[in-house]
Each structure stands twice: as structure tokens, then as C-alpha cells.
Amino acid sequence: MPEHWFWFLLTLACVLWYSTITVYVAVRGVSDIAGMLKRLSSNGEESND
């Protein structure tokens, strides 16, 4: 039944994509947070000046 295969392959794609994006975001997100806080603190210092 093609519908069985459709949902099976979609589930497989979800698990694989979700695993990949989680690892990728975990690695790249740390530098995003560091960059955001750095820019905010430098903006804060500028406005204080």
C-alpha cells in the first residue's frame, strides 16, 4: 500500500533531519548567543558614553 510507505519514509526523514538539525544548532547556537551578548554589551557601553 503506497500510503504506508509514504508515512514510513516521512517518519524516517523526520527522525534523520531532526537529529541532524539538533546537533547542528547545538554547535552553532553557542556562538550565536556569545555574539548576541557581545554586541548588546558593546551597544550598552556606547549608549552610556
Added chain:
Amino acid sequence: MSHFTLIDGGIVGVYIIATMIAGIAVRRYVVKVDHFLLAGREMNLYLGIASLAATEFGIVTCMYTAQSGFKNGFAGATPGILAFFAMFMVGYTGFCVKPLRDAGVMTIPELFQLRYGSRIRWLAGVVIVLGGLLNMGVFLRTGGDFLVAVCGFDLKYLEITMTALLLCVGIYTVLGGMLSVLVTDFLQFIVMSAGLLAMTILILVNVGWDKMATVVEAKYGAGGFNPFVHPEMGWEYVVANGLLSVAMVLTWQTTIQRLLAAKDTRTGRQVYTRTSFFFLCRWLIPVIWGVAALAILTPEEVGDNTLLAMPKMLGQIAPVGLMGILVAAMLAADMSTDSSYMLTWSSVIYNDILAPFHKGKWSEKSGLLISRSIVAMIGVFLLFYGLWYPLKGNLWDYLTVTGNIYLSSMSVLLVACCYWKRANSWGAAGAIICGATIPVAFLVMEQLPATQHFARDIVGPHFSNIATYIIAATAMVVGSLLKPQTASA
């Protein structure tokens, strides 16, 4: 009997302490209202993906999607496919989201002021907050129900657990605003994803795909795989959810908040396209859990409330350790959703509903104090509304109807604002009034015994939702054409 051991408690404890430390630590970076509400528009791509995914997946999401899988089979994940396409196409083409982000506004109603005037901005703010708070009102109770069912806790701990959870979220959201939300969202995305993936793999290995497909075939036939031939779904379900998906991607304020907090328009659109597939995952993974519950629970074990079938199933199959990871994951999902939603509705209240009072002239210090107070008040509202509102019917139907109080009219207003030069305040007012009236009338009729049968069985939520969009769009066109062109907006 509790399935929750000391080891599980330790895992959850470590997660909560780490979240609170991270959330409170960034409060010192908040010196302006713009920092509090939009993180100074410094959000980059991967943080945006984590935040959007964590925000739009709460325990309530897991519950209604799993209920959909339990009651409809794999076809119950259809809204996820529609949401994926809607989000990808909007991000890829920049439809509405590009002019919205380019405008540099803080909220959607602020954009409306440019074309429709300040009264429509205020009215749009009221409708957005009304729909958003009603929608969010059931989150806490549903989260508590999940934890009680999955851990086997005594029901008497439900209220105290919900209150403690909300207090934790409230503390870091009030102190750090969007900055705390983004940082905790990042942590919560990782914890949530680890739990969701581990549990899904456990289910696929232990229950098995063949058993799940066989039980769906036996219970629902072809309709369990194809929404168009499902007796309770059909084309109206697909159309209603398609409209809802597009409207949600364009105007659901918690989603839009990520676009507006992004460092530029390109980053905001990339957050949309790269998170789009998650919107399929957030439906399909819990639907698999719901189907697994259908496969392994007896009707006696399920009882009357199908909403609790999935957590009961998890309580049976999750081993020690994984139970702790699962509960931490679901707490992460819920806390990230609650914090983002509290902040989002408070931003609309501050920026749009209170706009006639502050007129942009309040000091940063006053603005921060008011914004923080609004977040705290929303938390108190949530606690009381979540405790007394009696949910009737399907959870997903309740969420779509309350969401449509503003999704229908706001999406019509946004599209017209961006792409129809003739759109004006008459059309906008007509769309808002019509768009809000139909869902509210449906909700009231569903609660009254005299009209319950008519609302639920004759009209049904799908036709009610489709009608809302059509009538809101018609009101926009007719109202705009009726207004003399010489008059100002």
C-alpha cells in the same frame, strides 16, 4: 502508582537549575525596552531556529497532535505537512514577512498604523491579545495533566506543580525578557529534542512500524492514511488547516516575534525556511506516539479521555532514566512555550494597547517596569484561567477556533496592508469584527447545551474556520471599496 524514580528526579532537577541560572544570568544585558521585547534585534540564524522550534512545541502541542494520531491515524499529521509547506514558501518568497521586517516595527499592529491609522492598531492589538490569551489559557492545565498521567503522580499535586512551573518561567521572563527567552530556548531546544528523539526511537523499536500500520488499517481503514477519505476529516479539514497554516506563519505573533528579533530580513527569512521542516516533525512525531498508544493500550486503559492516551502509554514503556529525560524534555518544551507566549502578548499590550497612553514618550526605565509588570500579570491570568476553564471537545479544535479569533482577520489585514493600495480603515475594521465574531460565537454555542449539537455536529469547527476567513476577506474588500477615497485612513 508513580513511575518516577529518584534518578528521574535528579535529571529533571539538573535541567531546571541549569535553565534558571542561564535565564537569570542574562538579565544584566537588558537596559532598554527594545532589549526586553526583541533582544535588541540581535538574534542570529541558529539561535532563531532553536527559539522558534522550542517556542512552537509545548506539552500542549504534543498532547493535541498525539490525540490527533490516536483518533485519526497517520492522517492526523496532515496539518504538519501543510504547516511545513506554508512556512517554507513564505520564508522562500518573503511574502508579507519581508515588508513586515523591513518596516522595523516591534509588532504587527504597529505596521497597521501606517496604513489603517491608530484606532485600527489599537483594535488589532486587543484582538491579538484576546485570541492569544484564550489560546494559551489551556496550556498550563494540559501540561499538568500530561505530567500527572506520564509519571503516575497523585492528582492532588497537579495545581502545585503547575504553579511552581509557572513561577520558574515567570521569574526569568520578567527579569530578562526576550534575552532570557532566547538563551533558555536554546537549552530547552536541545533537551526537548534529545527526549523527543530518544522516545520516538524507543517506540519504533519496541512497538514496531508494522504493528502501528496494521492497527491504523484495522481501526480507520484507508482514512487512517489519507485525510480526504477519513470520515471525520475530508476536504474541509484540509482546507481549514491549510488556511490556518498560512495565517499562522504570517501573523501568529510568537512566530513573528522571531522574525522581528532577527538581526536583518535575510536572517529572519532563513529562520523560516530552515525551521519549516520542524513544523512537520512537531506533528508527525507525536502522531506516531498517539498511534503507538492506539496499538498497545486497551480501551479500558485509555478510558474516556483520549487526550491522556499518549502519556499513559509513555508511562508504561519509558524505563528509568529515560523517564527523567522525557519529563525534562517535556518541561523544557512547556517552559520555552510559556515564556515566549507570556512575553509576546505582553509586547502587544505594551506596544499597541497602551500606545495611546505612552505615545512613545515613556522613559526606558518606566517602559521596562511596565513591560515586566504585564508579563507578571499574564502569568497570574494563566494560573487562574488554566485552573477553571472546562475544555470540551477536541483540544486542537479549541486551539484553532481561539487562534482564528485573530488569525483570520490579521492575515487579511497584513496581506492587504502589504499588497493592496486601496485597503483602508473601513475594510480593516470590518475584517476584524467579522473575523472575531464567528469564532467567539462558535465557542459560546459549543458551551451552551441548547446550541451544542448545532455548533459541533451540524456546522463543525472546520466549516466555522473556513467561513471566518472568507467573511473576513470579503469584509476587507467591501469595507475598503465603500470608503470614499478622498478621506484619510
